Amino acid sequence: MMKTSGNRQGVKVPKVPENVLERVRSLRESINYHNHRYHVLDDPEIPDVDFDALFRELAELEQKYPEIIVGESPTQRVGAAPVAGFAQVRHEQPMLSLDNAFDEAAVLDFNRRILERLDREEPIKFAVEPKLDGTAISILYENGILVRAATRGDGSTGEDVTHNVRTIGSVPLRLSGSDYPELLEVRGEIFMPRAGFDALNAGARATNEKIFMNPRNAAAGSLRQLDPRVTARRPLDMFAYGIGIVRGGQMPGCHSDSLARLGEFGLKICPESCSVVGEEACLDYYRQIGEKRDRLPYDIDGVVYKVDDFDLQSRLGFVARAPRWAIAHKFPAQEQATTVTDIEWQVGRTGAITPVARLEPVLVGGVTVSNATLHNFDELSRKDVRPGDAVVVRRAGDVIPEIVRVKIRKNHRRKAAVKLPAVCPVCGSEIIRAEGEVVARCSGGFVCSAQRKESIRHFASRRALDIEGLGGKLIEQLVDMDLVRSPEDLFDLTHEQLADLPRMGEKSAQNLLDSIERSKETTLDRFLYALGIREVGEATSLALAEWLGGLEQIQNASEEELQSIEDIGPIVAAHIHHFFCQTHNVQMVASLIDKGIYWPQPKIRNSRGSAFSGMNVVLTGTLQSMTRTEAKKCIQQEGGKVTGGVTGKTSLVVFGMNAGSKLQKARSLDVPVVDETSFLAMLSDKKT
Ligand code: D41
Secondary structure, eight states: OOOOOOOSTTOOOOOOOHHHHHHHHHHHHHHHHHHIIIIISSOOSSOHHHHHHHHHHHHHHHHHOGGGOOTTSGGGTTOSOOOSSOOEEEOSSOOOOOOEEOSHHHHHHHHHHHHHHHTOOSOOEEEEEEEESSEEEEEEEETTEEEEEEEOTTSSEEEBOHHHHTTOTTSOSBOSSSOSOSEEEEEEEEEOOHHHHHHHHHHHHHTTOOOOSSHHHHHHHHHTOSSHHHHHTSOOEEEEEEEEEEESSOOOSBHHHHHHHHHHTTOOOOTTOEEEESHHHHHHHHHHHHHHGGGSSSOEEEEEEEESBHHHHHHHOEETTEETTEEEEEOOOSEEEEEEEEEEEEEOTTSBEEEEEEEEEEEETTEEEEEEEOOSHHHHHHHTOOTTOEEEEEOOTTSOOEEEEEEOOTTOOOOOOOOOOSBOTTTOOBEEEOTTOSOEEETTGGGOHHHHHHHHHHHHSTTTTOOTTOOHHHHHHHHHTTSOSSGGGGGGOOHHHHHTSTTOOHHHHHHHHHHHHHTTBOOHHHHHHHTTOTTOOHHHHHHHHHHHOSHHHHHHOOHHHHHTSTTOOHHHHHHHHHHHHSHHHHHHHHHHHHTTOBOOOOSTTSOSOOTTTTOEEEEESBOSSSOHHHHHHHHHHTTOEEESSOOTTOOEEEEOBTOOHHHHHHHHTTOOEEEHHHHHHHHHHHHO
16 A cells, blocks of 8 residues: 655655556656647547546646656646746847748749859759748757747747747657757747637637737737646647757758658658759749648748758858848738728528628739628627728638728728628528527528528539539529529429520530539438538538448437437537438438439448448557557448447447546446457457
């Protein structure tokens, strides 16, 4: 029996038992490993609950034996107390700034100057990377332990934000491996991914807290919090983009290899970074990233080209705090000023009505923008946008442009604020805003032609049934002429009906009929997605198709069964169940199938074996011999289904290392459980 150690004077502190020290070491290693998989590699191996269990166990041991706590323990990320202010930090090696190039000519100039200065003709190898729109940081590691993090400040002096940087999951508190220099300064960019930014602002909106203008401000603001607990709740991330001081050890001789080494130490490197040779390849990279920009999960405002070789870098040196060997090639601005001509209401597929600002057309980042969404009535009121106002519009990502803010003009008489309409501007039905909901909806349902049009547009869209040539304008005509009332009517359209439409010839009519015919062969998940069930996007549709296998099973699934599918919660389960409880939906589905929509049966479960035939299997904990995805595949190939949560319907739980609450639940429900060895035996029994 161990007594808890007391630190009171005179009381002898018992030594921490060896087995506890061993467990703590192993827990820390395990937590660091899973943390790295989750935050840096974006490829978690175990579910959150299992991770939480490991974390809790460590925290409990550390609470019991406080003398084992060290600063780099994964429990100590949010360890520090709020600070009164930020200490100043002098950067031993100044953090340089970057020159900008706004067009290709400036990039060619940059390359020419380098070649001249180096007196060479051979093309230069450049390390190239996106320019993250965040805030620059310097992080110092002493013997592999994070000891200090400082903002860039003016380049020579920044602020000590160690307590906050420690809370960022992708920043290692200790480096992996052992061949790191005794002293290593990592430089990089702290940023807030777009999804996190949107969620943060959505939360802030709901609780009337401060809204951040953009992810960059949000990242900078989060880093400058006095209380690290606030920062810990902010979805921050970091990419390392260089090194500063290196002492007592070697780093590679060029930028790209150094980044790779930082990656080995456990730091996160932007996956888009690479190296190219010569100016044309730089410009190709710029175009390639520019094309991808909207699909990246974070904001960037350009790309950076850096001479890769450190010797060449030092021969080039710097002028006025900016290196001659690097340049930022900026993308065109994503914000522009314009004027609101009107504010109108748009009715969506589910009846949600959205205020839309009509704008004087303006070029934003290379695209003409003449509409901007205001999201919902609350947002409209908060931004207080009115017809006639001068505004700043922003086009970020592939999302609809939005209004950032109104530009206040002196001596400008503003028009009256726009009110939420009482009835649907399209069908005249009452508009209802449910208690506690931000979204106001037209109650017209299928009576509302706007909702019908949007349902059909969704049904035919690329990711749903993908009916090529059936665009918004055409759908509008078809619905307005009452040729199509709901998706199934598309399959009854005739050549004559189509050829008679304005701006439609024989040829386009035939093309459209052909693509309608082609759309009949689809997949179950596309079909489900096409139905436009609320909250059921592509991922949920795929999960439904994979887990339940057939349309009938999905139609008949109870809410509880639906919820046992990974990532389907009670709200989505209710929407799905509700959808299939309504006769007109069931009729529509039947009618669509009747008209020839079909999908080839999925190939899984043609079963090479049947070890798990008809079983609902739950995986928990870490398996040693395979990843979770591999295990899932094995079970499916053997005729079983893998579900997320343990319920009375679970046939078997396979548990690996550090299994947590699911294993307990299985035991309490008397669900059979097997460990990895038995699981492997079950698989191999059937194969031999
Ligand atoms: O992604 C960035 N924002 C980024 C910033 C980057 N990828 N590389 C950078 N490289 C440098 C040098 C070449 C000076 C080491 C930078 C910055 N500087 C930088 N960030 C803020 C000021 C300078």
